[in-house]
Amino acid sequence: MTDELVRIDDVSKVHFQAGLFRRRTRSVVAVQNLSLSITANTVLGLVGESGCGKSTLARAVAWLDPPTSGRVVVAGIDPALGDRSRMALFRRTVQIVFQDPYSSLNPRCSIGESVAEGLRNQGVPPDRRRREVSRLLDMVGISSSRTSERPHRFSGGQRQRIVIARALAVQPRFLILDEPVSSLDVSIQAQMVNLLLDLKRELSLTYLFISHDLNLIAYLSDEIAVMRDGRIIEQAPAEQLIAAPVHPYTRALFADAPVLPSPRSGSS
Amino acid sequence: MRGDERTSHHAVISLILRRLGRLALTVMLISTVVFLTVRVIPGDPARTVAGMDAAEPAVEALRIRLGLDRPLWRQYLGWLWDTLRLDFGTSFFSQEPVLDLILDRFPLTALLAISSFLVSLLVAIPIGVIAAVKRWTVWDGLGLMFAQVGMAVPSFWLAILLLMLFSVRLGLFPLFGADSFMHWILPVVTLATERAAVLVRFVRASMVEELEKEYVLAADARGLPHMRVRFSHALRNALMPVVTIAGIQFGYLLGGAVIVEQVFSLPGLGRLFLSAIVSRDFPVIQGGVVFIAVVFSLSNCAADLVSAAVNPRIRVG
Numbered sequence: 001m002t003d004e005l006v007r008i009d010d011v012s013k014v015h016f017q018a019g020l021f022r023r024r025t026r027s028v029v030a031v032q033n034l035s036l037s038i039t040a041n042t043v044l045g046l047v048g049e050s051g052c053g054k055s056t057l058a059r060a061v062a063w064l065d066p067p068t069s070g071r072v073v074v075a076g077i078d079p080a081l082g083d084r085s086r087m088a089l090f091r092r093t094v095q096i097v098f099q100d101p102y103s104s105l106n107p108r109c110s111i112g113e114s115v116a117e118g119l120r121n122q123g124v125p126p127d128r129r130r131r132e133v134s135r136l137l138d139m140v141g142i143s144s145s146r147t148s149e150r151p152h153r154f155s156g157g158q159r160q161r162i163v164i165a166r167a168l169a170v171q172p173r174f175l176i177l178d179e180p181v182s183s184l185d186v187s188i189q190a191q192m193v194n195l196l197l198d199l200k201r202e203l204s205l206t207y208l209f210i211s212h213d214l215n216l217i218a219y220l221s222d223e224i225a226v227m228r229d230g231r232i233i234e235q236a237p238a239e240q241l242i243a244a245p246v247h248p249y250t251r252a253l254f255a256d257a258p259v260l261p262s263p264r265s266g267s268s
Numbered sequence: 269m270r271g272d273e274r275t276s277h278h279a280v281i282s283l284i285l286r287r288l289g290r291l292a293l294t295v296m297l298i299s300t301v302v303f304l305t306v307r308v309i310p311g312d313p314a315r316t317v318a319g320m321d322a323a324e325p326a327v328e329a330l331r332i333r334l335g336l337d338r339p340l341w342r343q344y345l346g347w348l349w350d351t352l353r354l355d356f357g358t359s360f361f362s363q364e365p366v367l368d369l370i371l372d373r374f375p376l377t378a379l380l381a382i383s384s385f386l387v388s389l390l391v392a393i394p395i396g397v398i399a400a401v402k403r404w405t406v407w408d409g410l411g412l413m414f415a416q417v418g419m420a421v422p423s424f425w426l427a428i429l430l431l432m433l434f435s436v437r438l439g440l441f442p443l444f445g446a447d448s449f450m451h452w453i454l455p456v457v458t459l460a461t462e463r464a465a466v467l468v469r470f471v472r473a474s475m476v477e478e479l480e481k482e483y484v485l486a487a488d489a490r491g492l493p494h495m496r497v498r499f500s501h502a503l504r505n506a507l508m509p510v511v512t513i514a515g516i517q518f519g520y521l522l523g524g525a526v527i528v529e530q531v532f533s534l535p536g537l538g539r540l541f542l543s544a545i546v547s548r549d550f551p552v553i554q555g556g557v558v559f560i561a562v563v564f565s566l567s568n569c570a571a572d573l574v575s576a577a578v579n580p581r582i583r584v585g
Contacts, residue, residue: 059485062489064485064488064489087491088491091489091490091491092491094489095489095490096485096486096489098482098485098486100482103481103482103483104481104482104483104486105483106483106487106501106505107505108501108504108505109501114483117487117490117492118490118491118492121490121491121492121493163486166486166490167486167489167490169490170490170491
């Protein structure tokens with residue numbers, strides 16, 4: 001394994017249905033003994049039907065809802081070891097972008113405040129913070145003259161750009177993108193995907209791109225993993241998986257949705 | 269930005285106008301219902317005023333003097349016309365103007381309601397927030413239990429219980445009256461408990477909903493301090509719907525005050541209305557209901573204005 005940035009090792013996530021006073025009544029296994037490895041500066045596309053545990057995996061890897069068992073190591077940092085500085089470093093290294101751009105921004109904060117908060121938390125002084133916020137918003141294509149406006153004045157696509165700028169503020173190396181364009185118009189989706197690819201190249205980021213949209217996954221992934229019922233059933237380089245899917249479920253998925261030829265095939 | 273400001277002013281003004289229109293309609297409907305109700309329930313005010321052993325001609329004369337001999341629709345129109353001119357008539361018994369009677373007792377009830385309101389907020393917000401932040405823990409269980417018990421316990425019973433324990437048994441608080449600060453504590457506790465119990469559930473639900481939103485998760489993912497995310501981000505958004513609910517709750521406090529004033533012998537609106545109902549003092553009952561309806565509607569309107577003011581979509585800036 002050369003240049004491995006992310007290692008997800010035997011991760012399981014069990015949801016407990018809790019009652020009053022934490023009476024555990026029923027449990028649901030959302031992710032089961034799942035292992036993945038992501039090479040630095042690549043995009044791993046994770047595809048699967050809704051309910052297969054994709055989002056649970058995303059939150060477990062981001063350590064927002066830590067896994068029940070298993071390890072996550074990003075750039076050599078294991079958040080489970082649990083000391084404060086290691087956790088802070090992990091938070092700076094790993095960022096997550098969610099599907100819904102409407103609930104992803106605090107309606108009460110101006111977009112500038114939202115982007116700046118991660119910087120403030122790292123102790124960046126105010127004047128440098130302001131410059132940095134303008135630069136980040138510029139980078140995602142939002143006019144920096146609008147920093148003092150609140151989220152409700154922006155469209156869904158613009159909000160998702162702001163969310164990305166906010167995530168980039170802490171200078172992460174690994175970005176988990178949980179259906180980042182699924183709630184946007186198709187025309188905007190293409191712009192967003194290209195923006196993400198540009199950012200990846202400029203900032204040498206690594207993506208875990210989660211989607212149920214095969215075309216999208218095929219378009220921007222270097223490697224594709226197919227998830228079903230909490231497990232990875234097939235994982236291969238993008239061209240190989242599209243050209244010759246092995247698992248019957250993968251074949252069925254591709255049969256349902258004809259995949260357009262990727263503009264990137266041949267380039268890598 | 270300037271355009272935004274203008275729109276928001278327009279929104280506020282039209283909100284106030286719409287609310288005032290609705291207020292007039294509400295008062296009109298309520299007063300009609302009350303007017304009819306007091307005349308349908310058995311009991312003859314003329315007989316009560318004259319005394320049980322008065323002769324029938326005397327009672328009849330009194331009936332004519334009080335205007336109760338006229339047909340119902342004429343009584344109604346007459347009363348409506350007077351009400352529109354803010355003339356609520358005079359009490360059948362004391363002959364005092366109804367408005368004076370009400371305004372005389374309103375400060376006490378208002379003070380009781382406002383202090384109970386503040387106490388209930390001071391109790392409910394921390395309990396609800398802790399329950400939400402520590403969801404599925406013992407703290408949450410205790411918070412929910414408080415809400416459950418507080419809602420299930422009738423306030424008159426709680427009032428009597430508190431009186432028996434703290435005033436009779438322990439002698440810590442005076443039994444009745446409204447002469448000192450100590451007199452206020454038990455009535456306020458009684459009234460606030462019930463309201464706080466209802467509010468706890470709202471605060472908790474609203475906070476839980478907010479905590480599950482993605483901006484909170486994203487803030488955690490950026491490594492912002494745990495408590496700052498909860499209190500400076502989530503709480504402020506979670507309290508928005510609570511403002512509206514609290515406004516409606518304030519109206520209920522006026523109703524609750526009737527019972528509590530009775531138990532603690534506080535000379536407020538509640539006791540005035542209760543004795544008016546018992547003695548069939550029509551003008552006082554009618555005037556009182558209109559008055560309460562207006563206060564209730566105004567407090568709801570105020571809550572709407574406050575929630576509009578704290579709504580980031582309307583707020584200027």
